Structures are given as C-alpha cells and as structure tokens.
Amino acid sequence: MSILFEPKPIGSLVLKNRFIKSSTAERMAGPDGEVTPLLIEFCEAIARGGAGCIFLGHAYVHPKGRANPKMTGLHDDRLIPGLRSLAEAVHRHGCRVFAQLNYGGSRIQKGITESVGPSVVENPSTGLMARELRSSEIWEIVEAFGKAAARTREAGLDGALIHGGHGYLVSLFNSRYANRRTDEWGGNEQNRFRFVDEVYRSIRKAVGPDYPVTIKLGIKDDVEDGLSIEEGADIARRLALAGIDAIEVSGGLLTKEAAAGRTNILSREEEAYFLPYAQAVRSKVGRFPLSLVGGLRSPRLMEEIITAGWTDFVSLARPFICEPDLVSKIQTGRWGSVSCTTCENCRLGFPDEPLRCRKDEK
C-alpha cells in the first residue's frame, strides 16, 4: 500500500489517509455567515470522494473580521446547528473536517469591514491601507478566536485551523514588513510572535488539551523586507513548542501578482513550490505533523515527498474543486496527474457566485 493511504494522527485524531482538502473560500454561506445546503453538498462530495480531511474555507471569528460576502461565520452561537449538519454529512464518509478561523485585517474586499492591521501599512495584495489596531481591540480579537474555536468544537467539527498566512491579520502581525509597532505587539521577533501565540493560547484554553488545533502558516512574505524563511520556520518552531498539533506550510504576505496558488503548473518541476519552506520548517521542528500545500499535482511526487520525510500530509485545494473524487481515483489506480490544469478560473465569479471549477470556461 502506498504511504499516501496509511493512516496518521494529528494530535488525538487519526486521519485515514494523507490527503487534506486545503481551504478554499466557498462563497456559499448565508447573509449572516450561516452554513447552507450548497456548502454541505460541496463538502460531502469531497468526503465521499475519499479525502482524509477537509479544511473548510476561511471563516470569520468576529463580525469586524469578515473579509468577503458569502463567507462562513463562526462569530455567533446561532451558527452552531448549521456547522453540526455539515460535520455530520462529512463524517458519514469517514472523513474529518476542520474550520479555518480567520480575521480579515487589511486583506478584505474594500468596504465590507474596516481595513485594520498592526500598523498603518498598505497590504500588497489588496492595496488597502490598514488602520492601526489599539491594544484593547487586539485583545478582543484574541478572545474572538477562542470563542469561535469553542463553537467549532461544540458543533462536532474535528479541529480548528488558524489562518496564519496570505496577508490576513495573523500573518500581518508575524511580518516585519506589516508590523512596525514598538509596543509589546511588535519591534522584535518575540513581540511580533505574541499575537499568533495569544491567539493559539486563547483557542487552547477554550477547547481544552485534547482538541486538535492547527495552523496554516505563511513561512515567507512575497515582499521586500518581509518575513524571511528563517523567521517563518522559527515561528513554526515556537508554535510546535507551545503545543499546536500540526502546521500546514504555505506563503505569507502576497502581492497582487503572486497569489498563494500559482498558475499553469504544467510540469513536475513547477509542482510543490513551497517545498523549500517545508524543508526549512522540518529542520526546526523535527518529527512533528506537517502538511504541504501549493501546486501538488502528481501522486508519485506526493508519495516521494512524504517518504523523504519533508511532510506527513499533502494538502490540495484547486484539484479538489475540479475533481471531488480524486482520492478514490488515485486509490483505484489513476496515478497520472490530477485533472486540474491550474487555470485559476475557479477564482472567477467572485464575490457573488459560489465556488466551482470553470476549467472549460474562457
């Protein structure tokens, strides 16, 4: 049996195989962030198709942290029954499901909420200037992450995934470029780390020691004077020491041109573009559950990367939008590249239309 199909734990939870559906904003929630039948259907198809775990698209932990319309919410107890139905649908197929906890910061759709961040700095991904958060507001956000995680647990989801990449609030605090504070939240590596550390602690306090708490972590910023690979890997090391259960390795602040998902991955050499980040993290954390995301397309390469020990799981995002049943296909012998051509058309229709594969649309 391929290592891709060997079970592996994340904290107290065992995933039946190494395939994780990485988060993709589904644009399927109701007006107040409620789970809809469409969102359940989307997730259940991936669960039925054999994935070991689904990381849901980012969800806002506080009304002021909403990044887009039709984004799922985790900010209110009234959302729990919908989340519970989603968890039950996924569990029917032996698949696990984590909520992705996020606060938009300055990576938001203009006008939907106020653009905020650690410092008055423009977000290279949106062009939006941030208003500097007051310390009291920072503590309110930290607390909101904890409360959202408690709802995640209450709803029967299997774990919480902090969004710590891609230019959203957590990654802004981690970044030397975006965080120019001189108080206890910035000024040196230890202080820049404080926000993600407090977010993690708030979540852990809310969910207890046995509930899986993980992070999608931006290891390197895509801007000059931003987070370096060494700094990013050191944040991973600190989080592992603090007790986080797994890290999904990704990019940090992004420019408009370079989204986290690169386009046109047509050869094996172009795949797994964040592998050097995973290698840097591995050298700091030793044996510790890691997943790698970004351009993984060939099952043989995924197998090689896990066998070499660089990662324990593989996270795929766009391929699952294109082929929800791709894990079953691989399991039954389809070892060629996945069908997703990384055309990026799945981003079309934003913000109003629900996420779907538009590979054949020009």
Ligand SMILES: Cc1cc2nc3c(=O)[nH]c(=O)nc-3n(C[C@H](O)[C@H](O)[C@H](O)COP(=O)(O)O)c2cc1C
């Ligand atoms: C339409 C779309 C929506 C995305 N939404 C999210 C999100 O909500 N949270 C997140 O962490 N990453 C998000 N991503 C990034 C993916 O999770 C992933 O990191 C990236 O697409 C690279 O992986 P892939 O090559 O397997 O697609 C999104 C990507 C796409 C294409």
